Amino acid sequence: MTGRIIGLGSYIPKKVVTNDDFAKFLDTSDEWITERTGIKERHIADHITEKPSTMAVEAAKKAIEDAGIDPKEIDLIVTASTTPDLVIPSLSCVVHEAIGATENCGCFDVNSACPGFVAAWNTVQSFIESGNAKLALCIGSECNSNFANYEDRGTCILFGDGAGAAVLKADETAKPNQFIMRSSGARGGCLHCEAARQPDRWEEEGFKTATSFYMQGREVFKFAVTEVPQIIKDLSVKFGFDLENDVDLYILHQANARIIEATAKKLGIERSRFPMNIMNFGNASSASIPMLLTELKKEGRLKPGMKLVMASFGAGLTWDANYIVF
Known part of the structure; x- marks a missing residue:
């Protein structure tokens, strides 16, 4: 179930x-x-x-x-x-x-x-x-x-x-959730954002009122184009499905078009099976995948029974992949 x-x-x-x-x-x-x-x-x-x-x-x-x-x-x-x-x-x-x-x-x-x-x-x-x-x-x-x-x-x-x-x-007729999740806390420093805090009344130097994202872009890119294709391959081996014949669409986190294109190339899957809307929405973080799924359904490109690989990656560093039936 x-x-x-x-x-x-x-x-x-x-x-x-x-x-x-x-x-x-x-x-x-x-x-x-x-x-x-x-x-x-x-x-x-x-x-x-x-x-x-x-x-x-x-x-x-x-x-x-x-x-x-x-x-x-x-x-x-x-x-x-x-x-x-x-x-x-x-x-x-x-x-x-x-x-x-x-x-x-x-x-x-x-x-x-x-x-x-x-x-x-x-x-x-x-x-x-x-x-x-x-x-x-x-x-x-x-x-x-x-x-x-x-x-x-x-x-x-x-x-x-x-x-x-x-x-x-x-x-109750569906197979259990099929997924892999991975993390690398040791690499977390290349993509992070400090928490904001209230001033300490005993601090004369004040405090930082604003926080912002910090990212080592090249390191994050190398991480993504290496780990995302690999976890998708490992997912297919673990659950016994073929990447070419048993997947209709690859739903990837919309972080960077070059990452998605590189993933498709490394997997040997045609780029057309990796839908993208990043050109219109940028990186919407945790909202990117459900936003993309919603758009695909509205356009009639996502239909009941279609088999999907859903993969994401980001700060942590964390990355994961799921094999689902829509």
């Missing part, structure tokens, strides 16, 4: 920031950004009206509508976010209230950076497989622009904001 997707939804912030917008205040250009990342534009949240919590709520409502279910039936909500607007309560509890879930529904958040949605997915699946949940919401919601360093052209150009959600329903 495992959970099958029965509904998908996303929320995309209204404001669009193009590469030309960055060129107005950074030493960069549309050509420079596009060539290195594949990104043309990204959506940036209004930090008053489009917070991670509110975006998560909107994505969840759309997924529930798509699933055609009563939110009172939901018995688990797990939200992934590295950029929450609330420390407590969890974003999942905010969603819980907004959709009108009952007190029989458990809620908590996970923080696994860009692979957060997949971590939330695997957590939800564990609840379903153990019989402790039958209908669950799995959400990724990020406001990366809150932590972008707009003086660093190597990082701020990469990130966008948004949210995506999936409704998973227990399917």
Whole structure:
């Protein structure tokens, strides 16, 4: 038994920031950004009206509508976010209230950076497989622009904001969740962001009020183009499926078009089976995979019964891969 997707939804912030917008205040250009990342534009949240919590709520409502279910039936909500607007309560509890879930529904958040949605997915699946949940919401919601360093052209150009959600329903006929998760804490320093804190009244020198993403771009790129193809190969060996014949689409975290293209090449799979929307949304961190799934379903490119490899990677360093049937 495992959970099958029965509904998908996303929320995309209204404001669009193009590469030309960055060129107005950074030493960069549309050509420079596009060539290195594949990104043309990204959506940036209004930090008053489009917070991670509110975006998560909107994505969840759309997924529930798509699933055609009563939110009172939901018995688990797990939200992934590295950029929450609330420390407590969890974003999942905010969603819980907004959709009108009952007190029989458990809620908590996970923080696994860009692979957060997949971590939330695997957590939800564990609840379903153990019989402790039958209908669950799995959400990724990020406001990366809150932590972008707009003086660093190597990082701020990469990130966008948004949210995506999936409704998973227990399917007793389906195989158990098939996945591999890996981590390398020793390499965590090449991609990190310090936590903000309140001032210490006894510190005369003050404190750092703003934090931002720090990334060693070349190291992260080398990590991704090495580990992502390998974990996908290992996944196919572990669960006995063929990468060419038993996979319809490869749903990868939308971090960089060059990483996705390199992964396709290393696996020997045609690039057309690796859908991308990074050109329009940038790197939306844990929201990128559910946003992509939602878009593919709306376009009619994602249909029931299709077999997918879902893979993600990011800070930690962490990376993972799943083999699922839509």
